[in-house]
Amino acid sequence: MKIPTTLKHKPVVVSENYEQVDGRYARNTDAKGLSLGLAQWNDRGKVDISAKVWRHTGEKWSRQSEELPMHRVLDLAILICRSNLYFQDAYRFPRMYDPDNTTIDRIGLQGDAMSVSVCAENPMIDNDIKLFAQALNDDGEMIGERLRILSRLLKEMGY
Numbered sequence: 001m002k003i004p005t006t007l008k009h010k011p012v013v014v015s016e017n018y019e020q021v022d023g024r025y026a027r028n029t030d031a032k033g034l035s036l037g038l039a040q041w042n043d044r045g046k047v048d049i050s051a052k053v054w055r056h057t058g059e060k061w062s063r064q065s066e067e068l069p070m071h072r073v074l075d076l077a078i079l080i081c082r083s084n085l086y087f088q089d090a091y092r093f094p095r096m097y098d099p100d101n102t103t104i105d106r107i108g109l110q111g112d113a114m115s116v117s118v119c120a121e122n123p124m125i126d127n128d129i130k131l132f133a134q135a136l137n138d139d140g141e142m143i144g145e146r147l148r149i150l151s152r153l154l155k156e157m158g159y
Contacts, residue, residue: 001032001056008040009052009067018054023142030055030062040067075114077150078107082116084143087133096129 003014015034022029031053039050051073055062068076086104090096097118106113122128136143 003033003035003054004061007061009035009050010038011035011052012037012049024139030057032056036070039069075109078114079116080143081147082107084136084147086116087136090129090133095126096133097125 001016001019003011003016005011013036016032018031018033019029020026022031025031033054035052035054036049037052039048042048049070050067051070052067053065055065082105087096097120099120102118102120104116104118106115118129119125
């Protein structure tokens with residue numbers, strides 16, 4: 001499905017067949033495309049770039065399409081990677097986390113640090129963390145494939 005070019009987000013690089021590769025939702029998703037382009041919130045004289053997931057209801061482009069600044073997409077990737085690494089050893093804790101120390105990591109960014117921790121405020125955390133870990137394990141092959149590709153591309157870029 002062709003991504004619209006007449007809306008506020010101006011696509012520059014697109015993946016118009018995303019519904020074919022949308023993880024467990026492949027071939028049965030409303031996420032029809034991804035794009036990198038000029039952000040819809042740009043003001044005169046200011047240019048930000050963003051990533052967008054384009055959703056289509058079957059009749060029209062959905063207002064639930066998401067647009068994120070590029071740095072937030074990368075921050076989410078960092079959060080995914082750090083969480084995945086944490087869950088490789090979470091079995092060491094009887095509850096899959098230490099209730100007395102819920103901090104997983106502090107990752108230095110821009111002179112400060114992004115905190116990564118188990119959400120102890122979630123009243124169902126003991127159950128939810130087990131469900132999360134199981135889903136992460138169940139999707140391990142699919143996530144691993146994407147992480148290997150990301151690793152290869154980062155290496156090709158010199159990182």
